[in-house]
């Protein structure tokens with residue numbers, strides 16, 4: 336943190352837009368928030384994004400997790416369900432495959448996802464502005480009135496009646512002065528990863544070798560035979576192979592090998608780099624993380640080709656456009672969801688989304704990962720989206736009000752999208768009734784979400 340400061344003169348900032356609902360960040364949560372708000376008739380919605388990509392972490396080669404509950408039923412419906420169905424209809428997403436470890440997996444094509452996101456923005460008349468970074472807030476007392484953006488045009492203001500913070504890092508809530516938490520009890524977040532894909536993998540050889548030789552290829556939790564079927568899967572394991580590679584001098588940053596099917600038969604996405612302790616809200620640390628992950632990935636490619644059957648002739652096909660961030664800041668909202676709520680399958684009167692995914696923790700220290708399951712599914716209450724102390728603001732996605740461990744479950748994209756839909760709808764209804772999100776009638780919100788097909792447990 337810099338110790339030297341300078342003063343800048345006060346200046347006039349042009350107002351480039353005035354809207355009802357402003358959604359900041361176009362990741363899975365932000366996209367759904369903008370769409371849900373736009374579907375409330377007469378709502379003027381704007382979506383802004385700092386990158387030239389719509390979809391956030393949905394575009395870095397990851398499968399959608401969290402769509403099925405542990406009993407095999409679909410728990411994420413509504414707009415996220417529509418989104419996946421549209422991809423599936425074009426052959427750009429797979430079915431939801433039940434998985435003993437990750438509950439369910441739905442592969443998506445990153446390019447198709449970006450394209451569909453643009454289509455939705457256009458269809459719903461959402462005003463989109465990319466390549467702008469939300470750097471500050473405009474406050475009147477405790478009420479947020481808009482934000483400041485920075486771009487090649489300079490500094491500009493966007494005024495909004497309600498703002499939805501879907502930046503993943505709680506940038507808006509933090510600037511507005513909402514109480515925040517960061518990482519675990521020691522302030523260390525889950526580590527980031529730079530994803531990449533490999534093509535030219537002999538997938539049949541891989542699957543048969545693993546299924547035929549559990550004595551050689553150790554897989555975490557799932558019986559090896561599961562992988563024989565030519566279907567969606569994530570391999571987590573090969574700890575023996577990592578041990579052997581390390582003994583031979585390879586530098587592998589994680590304890591277990593993780594890669595998952597892509598959309599092409601010979602394509603696998605690798606989720607193995609990690610840089611512990613990186614604070615992605617600090618650009619110097621984010622830069623360091625990108626550099627280290629890039630070096631790690633080169634070594635991981637060498638390892639996969641040497642130790643994993645079927646990878647002998649594989650080559651790197653795509654590298655994710657940015658290092659994916661699992662965790663930074665979270666708001667302290669009107670309710671803080673805990674891991675105990677998850678294990679108890681908690682029900683809440685103000686439920687706005689239902690989630691069913693294990694607490695999936697990439698250890699903030701060391702190179703391992705742990706998963707802890709809830710027996711069925713749990714409610715996410717509206718209060719987790721409402722920050723304390725700041726009015727006119729909602730939050731959705733991986734920056735909501737939860738403990739570090741609870742977020743390790745709800746951070747995955749199914750629940751993130753569902754929370755986005757709830758926050759966007761709530762923002763639009765708050766504008767419609769000229770009230771604040773804190774004072775919104777939750778029953779009306781739930782009714783509107785039900786009408787959009789959102790799953791609630793009394794169904």
Ligand SMILES: Cc1cc2nc3c(=O)[nH]c(=O)nc-3n(C[C@H](O)[C@H](O)[C@H](O)COP(=O)(O)OP(=O)(O)OC[C@H]3O[C@@H](n4cnc5c(N)ncnc54)[C@H](O)[C@@H]3O)c2cc1C
Nearest residue numbers: 360362363364385391392400469502503659660732733748
């Ligand atoms: C390596 C990795 C592996 C994962 N594996 C899986 C998996 O297999 N399946 C799964 O379902 N989930 C997985 N997750 C979790 C999941 O991807 C994220 O938690 C989820 O994407 C969160 O969605 P979000 O919309 O809250 O945030 P993000 O996806 O991070 O989107 C935030 C968006 O806001 C934009 N933004 C940020 N700040 C600003 C600003 N100040 N101004 C303007 N725009 C801004 C960003 O550019 C981005 O587009 C993984 C995450 C990581 C990092």
